[in-house]
Amino acid sequence: QVQLQQSGPGLVKPSQTLSLTCAISGDSVSSNSVAWNWIRQSPSRGLEWLGRTYYRSKWYNDYAVSVKSRIIINPDTSKNQFSLQLNSVTPEDTAVYYCARLSSSCYDYWGQGNLVTVSS
């Protein structure tokens, strides 16, 4: 059974960096048949895909156009986890952030979610 356990701060100041981690059990971040994603949810934007990392003989990343200049998603094979870094945050980035596994074109496992508030 795959489990995703998220961790990270719930409050970030404007202009600073939001950092979250998703620890994987029951699968490998280096699996060559799935992708590891970050998705956020807010009342104004709904469910919004942010980006993904995946391994197909080498590492790949894809990012949403809306955050492409500010986002980094990194795999950590030593800890079997992946992370989200979103720079220069504003109150518009306040949301519940989820990590999720994409397998066979659907998000079949999700983390528990982290509410991140951007406020001074």
Add this chain to the structure above:
Amino acid sequence: DIQVTHSPSSLSASVGDRVTITCRASQSINNFLNWYQQKPGKAPNLLIYAASSLQSGVPSRFSGSGSGTDFTLTISSLQPEDFATYYCQQSYSAPYTFGQGTKLEIK
């Protein structure tokens, strides 16, 4: 990006009712359409993938149909635990996008 639109955005129904929720894509997506259920404070949970395939562990009262641009999620006999928000999501073309959801409430 491909847009997916729910109708209705909210729905009131009673235990035992048969309920249908519709999702329409802005272009043909073949059968690359998934359905999720979300309860307050929880992550979305995959119900149906590839338009009509039931995810393991999901009760058989849930079913999905459709192809091209029009899709439906049907709950054959509503149970108390089914009152939640339902989302469709297209996986035909990146970025994979979600609909705005249909909130199913108790009448």
